[in-house]
Amino acid sequence: MASYSGGMRQRIGIAQALLNNPKFLLLDEPSVGLDPDERVNLKNLITKAAQEATVIYSTHIVSDIEALAGSIIIMKQGRILAAGAVNQLTEPVEGLIWKMNVDYSGLATLQDKYICSSSNRSSDGIEVRVLSSTPPSAWAEPVYPTLEDVYLYLIHQDEIKGESPA
Known part of the structure; x- marks a missing residue:
């Protein structure tokens, strides 16, 4: 072996x-x-x-x-943060995920100010998903959260910029 x-x-x-x-x-x-x-x-x-x-x-x-x-448990340091099906876990994070395109210098600035769940190359620069209770810019559009967004929200919820979620 x-x-x-x-x-x-x-x-x-x-x-x-x-x-x-x-x-x-x-x-x-x-x-x-x-x-x-x-x-x-x-x-x-x-x-x-x-x-x-x-x-x-x-x-x-x-x-x-x-x-x-079918059922997911998200843990941090041996503590259960959330449990349920994907749709149950994403529901509380709806309205907190924003998508926008930036250039490389804009990406660094965004990552300094916000929790970014992903950044992928696109034809317009870099598509970034941002966790924030308010739009991070005028051209940010709300998107449906993924399980990765939920995980990052749960791990970093004390660091999410903007007003606290309702």
């Missing part, structure tokens, strides 16, 4: 966990070290296993949770 890559060892561990069709499956960071194709295969395996077993999936990869989980 020591001569195998991390991804190969991870796949072997997943295969071992699925042997004998367990009724309870505890997976801790199972997609670490897997390439995109193997991550898709893993999601398919877990979806199938979840039809007949209770699956607890611990990870920091939010897209995996959004794709797989």
